[in-house]
Amino acid sequence: MEIKQLFRDPLVVVLPAAHPLGKEKYISIGQLEQEPFLLLKSGCESLVINAFQENELSMNTQLEIADNSTLISMVEAGIGVTIVPSMILPSTPVNVVVKPLIPSLVREVGLVVRSQQLLSPIVTAFIEEAQNGLEEFMK
Template identity: 45%
Template sequence: MTLFQIEVLVAVANRGNFTRAGEDIGLSQSGVSHTIGSLEKELGISLFVRNRNGVQLTAAGEEVVASARIILQQSSRIKQIASESVGLLHTTIRIGSFPSATEHLVLPLIRALNGLYPQLETRLFEGTYPEIKEWLRTGVVDVGFHILPEADLDGILLVKDPLKAVVAVNHPLAKEDSLTFEQLTTEPFIMPMAGCELLLYNEFGKRNLKPQIKYEVVDNATILAMTEAGIGVTVVPELTLPTNLPQVKVIELAPPVYRQIGLVVRSLEDCSPAVLAFLREAQRYLSTSN
């Protein structure tokens, strides 16, 4: 059985007539008849009942055609995937990202894609969440790493980044294996202001808690230095933590809270084949590497 035979079979089932099916697919009536006859001989069953008004599917033919339609759908999907991948061979993808995503997600992804698609070019624009949204809106970038959900953009989830409590090593809370938001409200709090503050305000709010915010700081290194000095406690995403920590203790939150990082575009429906292929490859690579 060939894909061509399946295409002819579905065309005849759709039209109920060999001649009209042939007109749809550019085949003569005799060519259609010969193709269906060969398929029936190969399968050992009758697919159609012939009459003067056309043809009707037999009971077995109905089941065969149902499966044939699925095969054609999958064949179309295979061609689409191939087309998208070919699009990655000779294109430039402009990526918006924020610092922790750049280090832990974007750079490993670009290295992996360069191995698969040597002629793929990537350009990286690093900024804040609002800047990434604006770059997408104005067409500066094609895709952006961003926190999900984002109401104004279409996105796919890539990574769940756990939030961690951070205290000085000599802080009374440092002996705890895990910390609750209730415990954190009893201490001076350093609020990270690079975008994570929205998630933290939401988590405190869900519990009807009001943190003692003493400082609002954007730079992660400054936040950790202030925490090390005992000025306050904080909560930051795990991906923002450096490999060599200062004199601080990183503690699990109870219950766990995650920053959901994804790739976003203005509209999945309007994406080019190359961008769709990039999204697919990014999701595949990052889901297997994390």
């Protein structure tokens, strides 16, 4: 089995628009330790949980949310802060502030194939189209 990487998606901090950390250029995990935290349960939460644990910090988790738009609406309402993959955000988020994490967290998105040398032409074409479509989407 081999992994064909499609793209790297940085995780970002999302804060309510008037949050004091919104003035910072970057935000560290440590700055979020005491904040009411909303955890997105969409498959990459282990990256966030591990980042807190690796820094020997506890996460002040208030809620676990599975839906992207619900999560962003809760941040807009001031219920808490979150860390999410940048790809889930609307192109122009409203009533929230989005800041990069330092050090950065990145999720890698890819496809698992048996062998890249044994791919059929149709699978190769699918992978190329997926990569091109994602590049356009990420712009």
